[in-house]
Amino acid sequence: MYNLDIFLTNTKSGKKEKFVPIDASNVRMYVCGPTVYSRPHIGNARAAVVFDTLYRVLKIKYGSVTYVRNLTDIDDKIIEASKVQGITVDELTRMVTKQYHDDILELGCLKPSIEPRARDHIDDMVNIIRLLISNGHAYIASDHVLFDVQSFDGYCDLSSRDIDEMVGGARVQVEDYKKYHADFVLWKPEEEQGLGFYSPWGYGRPGWHIECSAMSYKYLGLDFDIHGGGIDLLFPHHENERAQSCCAFPNSIFAKYWVHNGFLNIDGQKMSKSLNNIKVVEDLLNAGFDGSVIRYALLSAHYRKPLNFEDKLLEDAKKSLQKFEEAIALHDISESTDELDERALEVLFDDMNTPLLFSRMHKIASSTDRHSAQILFNIMKLLGFSKRRDNAIPKDVMDLFAEREFARKSKDWKKSDELRSILVDLGYEIRDSNDGTRIIKIL
Template sequence: MTIHLYNTLLREKQVFQPIDPLNVRIYVCGPTVYDYAHIGNARPVVAFDVLYRLLRHVYGPDHVTYARNITDIDDKIMAAAEKTGESIESITTRTAGWYHDDMAALGALPPDREPRATAYVPQMIRLIEQLIAKGFAYEAERHVLFNVPAMQDYGKLSRRSLDDMIAGARVDVAPYKKHPADFTLWKPSADNQIGWDSPWGKGRPGWHIECSAMSGDILGEVFDIHAGGIDLIFPHHENEIAQSRCAHGTPVMANYWLHNGFVQVNGQKMSKSLGNFFTVHELLEEGFRGEAIRLALLSAHYRQPIDITREGIIEAKAQLDRFYGALAKVADMAVDPAPTDHVLAAIADDLNTPLALSELHELVTKLNKATNETEKKVAKTELLGGAQLLGLLWQDPAKWLQSGGSGIETAEIEALIAARLAAKKTKNFAEADRIRNDLAAKGILLEDNSMGTTWRRA
């Protein structure tokens, strides 16, 4: 089985060749735990969960090490703690718990290793000491900075020149920086701030060094795949590469760099700073199924931007209803799931999940049309085998279908549609949208047309 992956480092699709097929090593940048994860945060988890499943299928589940960190040292966490008076540990423990629950609801396998930054501070300090000793970092005013011009080919991943970076640097560059592009490895903490003792006084690490220290400690100086969202290419991944390569003297940090595209809302990137995000938690609270959210996320190729809407998730649920409907009819038939070559080839071709999903639909058709036990058994084996690679169809079909009904009465639906119409007349579009979304969450789709508003159950 040949796996092809698009490598951001070379801007091309390559044949994947692991350093050690007995231990394929992958690192994905995990969350900074201070709030609920939004759908944009969930996309790399789901996309690279498919990669993890593929690698486990091809190399064996015991021959893959997947590490995904938890960033629990961060200024945003410190700001949250200062604002509410809650301890940092209490915030990060609770938020990491939410994250685990939400990602499990999306059918993502837990990683093999989940390092927390707070447990790796000694490794970070050692890495910084190595960088200083080799002339790649310097101390200034209790900060330690990476000396960007000291690295010959800095900017290789993001393809930015040093001139671009000077132009991109803020006007108010800190006076202790030798070069505007130099970035922080360590910064001082005030007496009332969280901090660790270091050769440079009480302080805390920068975000980039956290990932270099954790990935190096767990996966080694050079490992196979490093992945994350496209917005991490610069500066985060560029700086991880600079730190790890310069400290270890290696030509690369990881051989393959994979990046998923943005989750968008009406063509705009979904992000906390733009305020146009919704969280996985709120979608689950509204009654959307985690598996439907997952299918919606996998319906576009991971490198492409994707628009996630409530309507899109309802559409994804309708697809799952079709899958589970077919499986319910052969529920008693025991099979040993195995994917077809078509599904496997689609996923092995740089995670072409849209193609794999269309293959699954063909298998459902095959299952529905099967006329004897043997045909049914083959179709079910193949359908479940492909679904396993995508992390779908893990639930009991009968239970899925029974809990699919929204339970909302026709009279209530019509009353809400009337209320929405009234809201629109007074130009209260926020309220009109809220009613529409509430109904959508209950599986009721509205359609405005020349005759007014019609509705149907999803």
């Protein structure tokens, strides 16, 4: 539909590259979703919003996109949390999965094409582990199956780390049964019945990394276009995924482009339980910040850059969206059209430069003609910003505003002032400027 090229920063090369899909008739993207053990926090939300935006961008250009976002529902944290809450693992994961779905729906995220649960793909994981053993890339030791990282020459090519310096930062346990300190678990034994699965290597559970390799292969095949996730997953998770997939299937490149969103800090500090500063999406929604405001705030910094999440960011987002909505309401635009602003698309296609796109939207919103309002509405819909009905200006108020505008242009200053007073009493402020006149709901 659009001849503009898409550019993405590929973590593997460290460069911004022109996106050329393996098969333009079906672009394929895999994104690591949440581990469902607790209510989604704002860090989970940033990844969801960033890759939802990329999904939307790809759909504009190519139409057909298969977007797989997994749910990790097998994990030590899940088992621990279920015991603390006194419920089963299945009860916990289903509850948190629903919470995650509810929260990101509020943020305007589309459903992925496929959302696989790890526990539904144990057989797929077992089959890949078998391949790794037969290919000489995995070994059995002390009832564990481990990946032999020294058997893969490309290990650490993705994260650009020194294999001999990475152990401490990656929290890799150096067990005496490992051939090499960086070897990681593909399968481990589980003593408690009901928490594991039967396999050729005994009753146990899969390692975290093998889960995503199995699910991406199941739904996207040997090679696919984009692998996404937060930068915190780059090492060891994505490095290990890539290693085991390339070794299980020697002719595979696995993912062509690796795309990562940056860290999210809270008021200048890393978000962590120890600092008691974890912001949960539900709490922000309950505090009066609707999903569109949170979404805007999460996109206000470039996706690759760190984002400092603070109250001012949310207040600024609210004001920006209000400006856009007022410009749209001025002309009572309620339906989208196919027309999009080419400059807006250029910055969006250029490595999803949403901060620059928002600047462009502010410029469009400053125009007072109907065409600009329509273009702004189209961009808002494209980006996943639903029109917030609670802040929308009612038609009777807009009729008074239009009557006031007519009186002002007719130089009927008395009538104009009377109508302004009526609007103020109704809770609206009139702002006259060189760029035109705006009506703003007083918050």
